[in-house]
Amino acid sequence: MEITIQKQIFESISKAHRILLPLPTFPTGDSLAAALALHGFLHRLDKDPKLVCLGAIPERYGFLPGVDQISTQLEQGRGFVISVRTTDAPLDELSYHRDESKEKVDIFLKPQSGQYRQEDVSFKSDRFPYDLIISLGVASLDLYGSLYEGNADLFFETPIVNIDHHSNNEHFGEINLVDITATATTEILSELLENFETNLVEGPIATNLLAGILIETNSFQHIKTTPKSFLRASSLISQGADQQGIIKYLYKTKSVGLLKLWGRALARLRQVPELGLSYSLLRQEDIAKTGSGVAEILSVAEELVASLSDSKLIAVLYEEALGRISGLVYIHPTLSSLEIGSLLGVEQSHGNIFTFRPSAATLTEAEAELLARLARVKPK
Secondary structure (H helix, E strand, O other), X not given: OOHHHHXXXXXXXXXXXXXXXXXXOOOOHHXXXXXXXXXXXXXXXXXXXXXXXXXXXXXXXXOOOOHXXXXXXXXXXXXXXXXXXXXXXXXXXXXXXXXOOOOEEEEEEEEOOOOOOHHHEEEEEOOOOOOEEEEEOOOOHHHHOHHHHOOHXXXXXXXXXXXXXXXXXXXXXXXXXXXXXXXXXXHHHHHHHXXXXXXXXXXXXXXXXXXXXXXXXXXXXXXXXXXXXXXXXXXXXXXXXXXXXXXXXXXXXXXXXXXXXXXXXXXXXXXXXXXXXXXXXXXXXXXXXXXXXXXXXXXXXXXXXXXXXXXXXXXXXXXXEOOEEEEEEEEOOOOOHHXXXXXXXXXXXXXXXXXXXXXXXXXXXXXXXXXXXXXXXXOO
16 A cells, blocks of 8 residues: 555645545445444544435345444535725625525625626626545445436546545546455555554444454455455454454344345355356245345345355346346456456446346246356356
8 A cells, every 4th residue: 555645645644634434325335334433433533424325225234333423415505706906996784685586686786996897797606515525335436326416517526536446547636546355345444544543443334344354354254355354353343343243243144034035145146157156036926025135135146155265156036026127246356357347238337246137038048148158157
């Protein structure tokens, strides 16, 4: 990690007061935990951070400290500025009158001498109410979905610090701290915050950072786990991270709906050894009867990844609506995610799981399409 990049981030945070921490439409446990940890850290620095997510927070992450601080609305508050040049007519008095019946406001300027002319007046939009945006665990601005699409000017006009560990990160920030050797964004953030002010990393902040590392490494069972991951985790536990609480909620507590959906997915689990593929199919009635949504389907995919260590490709095809099929696919780090992603037409990522949308209209057709596309990588 380049110390110069760290210093740039420290300086940006020190100069800023109102800091936006946006979450993607479908936040991963790592990106969510990182944002919550930084939110708590910034509060301890007497900053005014704002956490915003326009999507749903997966139920399984509801135990994370500070999750109730996430807002579902972005505060714009962008005002309108009227500028009047007072070089030739110094201002003496300013007043205004609000006419409710005509829905207008009249502004009165009384000069000490001289008079104001039309060419002395100009108009502009005020700056956005945020001094800095910090993006965490997000490879592309497009993953923010409607939050970005509906507020593109905000993202273009406000400085962005981009912190991530994904190899496909687009380096969209003014400052980019992208470490593809790290196992999680929370691992990068943990080191960053410790170098900034180690005494502030304790309790809930340490718990969120540890949770992100455990989620991203599947409790250190993932192939990408490194010795540095263990060292970071050990340091966070010594700083007060609630390891047992995290394990309890992540791995020992499951909702009834998720267990039912998980059972249906296991009942239809299929394997294609020659492709290194395991996959399952979920019908619309499975999702409806278990009261599940996208978050639960993603959890099922994550459970399959954790359980099927011998599979290099793991997919879940599900019937989102009549005639509309969606898919989730896990691509092992030893395979080319770019090549396979291109074959499947992946749209976005949830950590190491990608979404894609088959062109087929039924699960049977989508299954055949998935097998045919993945067969193209078999010779390699």
